[in-house]
Amino acid sequence: MPTGAGVNPVTPSGGSANVGIAPTDGPEGAVGRLALSTYQDWWQTQVTEFGRTDSDGSPFETYSSGKALGDALVNLRQLHDAKLVMIGSPRNSPVVKTVDLKADPQTAVIEDCLDVTDWHQADATTRAVKDPPRRFTRYIATVSLRQFQARWLIHEFKREVDRTC
């Protein structure tokens, strides 16, 4: 299953994710793989930019819009306010759930098993881990993507923290 060159892969332990995936062949499969590679590039960008103290979040605009972009910018702002960066990286295991080639613009939905265990808030200077008391470990996320001209953009990233994987 192609997962693109984003963050490291994780193997879901339960059966709650990855059920009912979109066709991997044909036009749907081709679009699904593009959506997946956009999604993984978006994560790679988040890992890079959240690890910097001098990012203004502009690279997020390459891969996201709407609420997904707004949330990423707020996360970055809050890290800077608290003089923190993110260190390490998450692991994930995204699969394409649906692809709608007839929609205008075309859309895709990805379901991911996100493991954030090894991704930490840390002091921007000392790099000491400064995680909050209540942390997530693994959860399912549902991600909506839309085509914008010849680009794919993450539109919404919905955490479903009550669903483990």
Added chain:
Amino acid sequence: MLKPVRRFVIRVLLVAGLLLSPAAPAMADEPPIGGGVTHCQVNVICEEHTTPGGTPSPGGGGSGGGGSSSGPQLCSWNGQEWPCHDPELGWFSSSTGCYYRELSPQPEAGSPAWGGHQPSEGTVYAETCRFTDGSIGTAAPKFFAQAPAGPPPLNPVAEARKIMDSIVLPFPEPGVAPKGTAVVGLPVWLWLENAKAPAPKSVSGGGITITVTPHLQSVVWDLGDGRPETCAREGAAAGTPYEAKYGSAKSPTCGHEFTTGSAGKPDGTFVGSVKANWVGVVTVTGSTQKVDPINVPLTFTPLELRVGEVQVLN
């Protein structure tokens, strides 16, 4: 009005709390930052510490742009002061208590974010509002005929993105040889028909000049057989168009060899895509500020290829 009273009560309680607990112990094994526990800052790894504070309502008692003798300019809203400009969130409006950042790229005409307006009538902004408890939250992007906050000075990062948005990049038009049916084990040539980089564009103001030079960095070919090719040779990422004189040679810049035929696939066809990774290289003169390159991946689907198992004799 009920809301201002409630906000006042919250503020009083916060102050009282500070007075009553001057030496609250820090969490075990958790060195305090600024005297408190570390909060959740990134909502994909933890639960936000946002306390419901209500959305700020327009006209909530802003007193216009303030200013301090040193440090960033501050704007006041609802009795508190916030930086008038925030690199992530944009410009603060003292009348709404929200920050506004121009969306880049702007939504397509007809998108709900335009609220029925034409793109020529104004601009769509990302809106991020400060709540009374200091937390922040996002709302849906909004249309404004006039900038709701600002005006921003020439900001090289934002300006560079605007320039990049204004450059018309060629959509990827894939060329593949052989045109009809490819054959397992024989070279396939891959190239883009229209990959000429548009001319660089510049904007000047306030003694600085920002130039964005578009350039095709790499092209990713998903051929539908599970073995994608990335063509990224300096100056030749677009590949080389095939001509009859090349005979059965391999492409010097961008090619593929199928190891399986497409007969077992739906309609006997591999379906893939092409992604042209354009990059805007940004140079700033008259300022020491460096601006990262701007990535713009453009995609083409479906790329349909028929691949035969056996070599056909001509």
